[in-house]
Structures are given as C-alpha cells and as structure tokens.
Amino acid sequence: MKVRLFKPCVGEEELAQIKEVFDISWLGMGGKVPEFENKWKAFIGATAAMGVNSATAALQLAIGAFGFPKGKKVLVPAQTFVSTALAPLHNGLDVKFVDADEETLGMSVEDLERKYDEECVAVMPVHFGGHPVKMDAVVEFANAKGLKVIEDCAHTQGGEYQGKKLGTFGDVGCFSFEEKKGMTTGDGGMLVSDDEALVERLRPTRWLGIDKDTWKRSAGYTQTGEQDAYHWYYEIDHAGFKFNMNNLAAAIGLAQMEKLDWMNERKARAIGRYMEGLSDVEEARPIVPFDLDGYSSYWIFGLRVPKRDELILHLKAKEIATSVHYTPLPMHPLFKDHKEPCPVAEKAYGEMVTLPLFPEISDEEIDYVVEHVRTFYGK
C-alpha cells in the first residue's frame, strides 16, 4: 500500500463551479471573488474579508496596513513557515523570534513576554498544525504593550478557541488555501478583519494600487447600461501588488466551503484513529495535544519521537510518505544574525515527523501507518 501525505479533496462540485467561470469566460478577478469573500467572512464571523493569491500575500498586506516605521520589530514564532517572517521583512521591518510552547508548539506566551522590547510593534501568532494559540493571553499582552496582532491561520480553516473562530482574535487574520491545506483553491488566501476601513484601504493595494478593479469597471458599463465615456478610467495613488484572487480560485473555494465542515470532521476522526492506535506506544507523543472535542480544523497529524530519522526511512520502505514541519526559522541562513534563543523549537525539530492526513484517508491507510509505527517501536 502507498500512502500519500496530503491529498486535496476535489471533484465534481469544484468542476461544476469552474464550469460556471468558463461559461462566462471571465477567469481573472471577477464576481466569484466577492461571493467567496462574503461566504468566508460569514463562516469565520468577521466583518470584512479580502481574497488574495496566497496567505503569504495576505500576511504581507496585513503588516503593511499599519504603516509601521521602518526598522521596527515584529514578534514571530521560531516554529513556522517562512511566510510569517517574510511579511515583516518585505515591509522594511525586522523579526524577533519567539520560542515555541513545549506542549502545543505554538507561540510561548512566557517567551513572548521575555522577547518583547520597546522596538516591537506587532506579534504574529501561528496556530501551529491547527492547534490554537492561547489567544486570550496573547491579545491581553499585546493590548498592554500596544502591539498589533496578526493571526497566521494558514494551518486552520475554521478551528476554534474557546468557542470562537481562529482569525477573529487579532486585528487581522490570514488564511491559506494552498493545495495541501485543509481547504484549497489551488493557491489562494484570505485576509479577514473587523476593521472594515482597513480592509477597504487594502483592496487597491492587492490590485497594483488601482482604485477600481477591471471587473467593477466593466460590470458597471457593460451590464447596467450605464452611459459613461470614462467607464475605463482609474487612478493609482500608491505602489500596490498583483496579489488578487482570481475567479477560478474563488470558484474552487466556493465549492470547497460546501464540504469544509465534513473535511474538518473527517480529519478529526482520522486523528482520533491514529491516537487510539498509538496510545500504548510510549515513544510516540502526538506532535500537538490534539483536542477533538468541539470544532477542530487540524492541518497535520504528526508525532514527536526518538529515532525520528530511522522512523522516516522505515516508513519510506513501506511506501508511507512523511515530512518534517518545519526547520525552525532561526536555523536558516537568512536569519543567521538572529541569535534569540529558541531551545524548545530547536529540540522539538529533532523529534518531529508529519504523517499522512487528508479528509479522504481510509481506515485501512491509517491502520497501515499505525502498524508500521508500532512495529518500528517494537509493539
């Protein structure tokens, strides 16, 4: 048996949505984008949402929205994907790395308090693997210090903390719909906020700085019988980015949203089966303390284990795909000048392994992976 690590759950529903886009022959930014934005903001419970072409773009726009003075610092977890740290760097800011919480591998609130200094202007918690960061504590600390909070929700699409959707605790929440994520649009992302004015300010920035997008200009002129010889006219008052979501991606997103609850439920069930199958393997500690009561949206299932590299090779021999998420950012050459100690993230890095998880993973596939982890540890 061959077991994949990730597998997007796409089929007839997505094809039907894509067909609608083909039928009107409008593949770029168009009417499906606001439709998807409205559906997403209702699901998440935010006042405003803006579709972009990745979470990387959403994070960059979110940090840029506050106009922080160049050279200030943003508190970023050591245990994350590089996009979190690129957002400050591309905005002329520096990063200050915060260590992981030993139990959850999310941002450690104690280390956040230690690493903070007066040059810090924002904090970017990442719900690692889909496990919620203690957002009440982070927001309380951020408010006390005047820090903006940008939640990186790339690993969760609908997960909750204390009954409230992740992405709604901070000033801005940023989601990923990249192909391996809990829900996909191929590539794509969404920025949400309760600050509607902030999101409206960013709309032209995602579209090169142009104040009226092509869809709006054309829809007004061609579909409403409007008489305006200057319907094509637009202005640019700042240097924006080509970060927009397109109609094809939004169409896929609309279809994916219809099955999102089901996909999240399926993953929770799969994680439960893994945990049960491995419960007596002392060496196999779940990578995060998976909490499957209530609404969860986990992205990965993984373990923290001794002899991690040997386990990876053992599973490879059985055609089971694995990975490691992630090398802590301070260990990359890009951050060689950042000497902040992050011992928890570095220790966990040597023990982590990501195992197959996706909504349509079968019981047989899970049991096959479990069996080979068990035999590796002599069970």
Ligand SMILES: Cc1ncc(COP(=O)(O)O)c(C=O)c1O
């Ligand atoms: C924590 C985190 N933030 C941001 C991103 C970037 O997402 P995207 O690929 O949509 O730009 C990722 C992607 O893996 C991620 O893991």
